[in-house]
Amino acid sequence: MSLQQTLDQIARQMAALPDKGTVASYIPELANVDPEHFAISVALPDGQILSAGDAETRFSIQSVSKVFSLALALGRLGDQLWQRVGREPSGLPFNSILQLEHEQGIPRNPFINAGALAVTDAILEGHQPREVLGELLRFIQSAAEDSDIRINEHVARSETAHGDRNLALAHFMAAHGNLRNAPALTCGTYFHQCALEMTTRQLALAGRFLVGGPNLPTLPRLISASSVRRINALMLTCGHYDGSGDFAYRVGLPGKSGVGGGILVIAPGRASIAVWSPGLNAQGNSQLGTLAVERLAQKTGWSIFG
Numbered sequence: 001m002s003l004q005q006t007l008d009q010i011a012r013q014m015a016a017l018p019d020k021g022t023v024a025s026y027i028p029e030l031a032n033v034d035p036e037h038f039a040i041s042v043a044l045p046d047g048q049i050l051s052a053g054d055a056e057t058r059f060s061i062q063s064v065s066k067v068f069s070l071a072l073a074l075g076r077l078g079d080q081l082w083q084r085v086g087r088e089p090s091g092l093p094f095n096s097i098l099q100l101e102h103e104q105g106i107p108r109n110p111f112i113n114a115g116a117l118a119v120t121d122a123i124l125e126g127h128q129p130r131e132v133l134g135e136l137l138r139f140i141q142s143a144a145e146d147s148d149i150r151i152n153e154h155v156a157r158s159e160t161a162h163g164d165r166n167l168a169l170a171h172f173m174a175a176h177g178n179l180r181n182a183p184a185l186t187c188g189t190y191f192h193q194c195a196l197e198m199t200t201r202q203l204a205l206a207g208r209f210l211v212g213g214p215n216l217p218t219l220p221r222l223i224s225a226s227s228v229r230r231i232n233a234l235m236l237t238c239g240h241y242d243g244s245g246d247f248a249y250r251v252g253l254p255g256k257s258g259v260g261g262g263i264l265v266i267a268p269g270r271a272s273i274a275v276w277s278p279g280l281n282a283q284g285n286s287q288l289g290t291l292a293v294e295r296l297a298q299k300t301g302w303s304i305f306g
């Protein structure tokens with residue numbers, strides 16, 4: 001079976017499943033998204049991009065954006081970033097404040113909300129939110145080689161109006177001296193970053209800079225090879241919050257999810273994969289998105305574990 005046939009088959013199988021998970025509702029704009037959407041795209045190093053389902057419909061990438069902000073932060077701050085955020089899985093929900101108190105305002109990793117706020121705060125220092133968001137957008141647009149990617153202001157405003165929990169995390173870090181900007185400024189920038197929207201086709205293309213591999217000159221080189229390896233390691237261990245172990249077990253590839261129902265998955269040296277199904281599981285990760293990439297990994301044999 002060709003890769004295109006495999007993707008078509010997965011899309012048909014997902015459409016037939018009655019339980020599609022629950023669409024996130026704590027950001028009101030996301031609650032309006034039709035849970036029946038499904039899309040999957042695979043970008044290959046030879047330049048091919050294959051898709052099935054609604055691969056031309058834009059969705060809110062939410063926490064998938066944390067991969068791109070981390071890439072910018074590592075480029076700008078290097079290892080200094082690790083003074084402000086850890087590199088261990090949290091085993092707790094994405095928006096938990098518990099661990100932050102135990103660990104004196106240093107978030108466990110850059111992918112839980114507190115950690116992503118610290119990363120955004122770090123790249124914001126000395127800059128205006130507009131500049132930082134512009135830089136992030138340009139990074140993603142050049143990674144995807146597509147300028148038609150944007151921030152959805154309605155989604156950003158919707159999250160700002162219901163952002164108490166993230167503000168609480170930011171204030172808590174400020175109390176521990178681990179925030180350089182006003183909590184509202186850091187959170188506002190973070191909410192806009194999360195409100196980036198694109199199609200699975202664009203996201204799969206944007207993820208190619210993480211595919212790595214020495215013999216793949218067609219892939220965009222936006223960060224160092226060691227940063228590629230490190231970001232992939234963090235995606236594998238921390239990319240799905242308290243569902244990260246389960247995702248690694250089932251899929252065997254690094255991935256980063258978002259509450260908009262998107263997941264960016266990297267098959268190192270082989271492919272960048274984006275999947276979107278808005279219904280989430282109990283850990284806030286796309287329920288059918290996870291199942292779809294699990295099936296794709298089974299069919300292709302792609303795994304970092306041999």
Ligand code: GLU
Pocket residue numbers: 061062063064094095113159166191194257258259260284
């Ligand atoms: N903007 C969301 C939040 O901070 C992102 C969470 C996610 O996508 O997992 O709650």
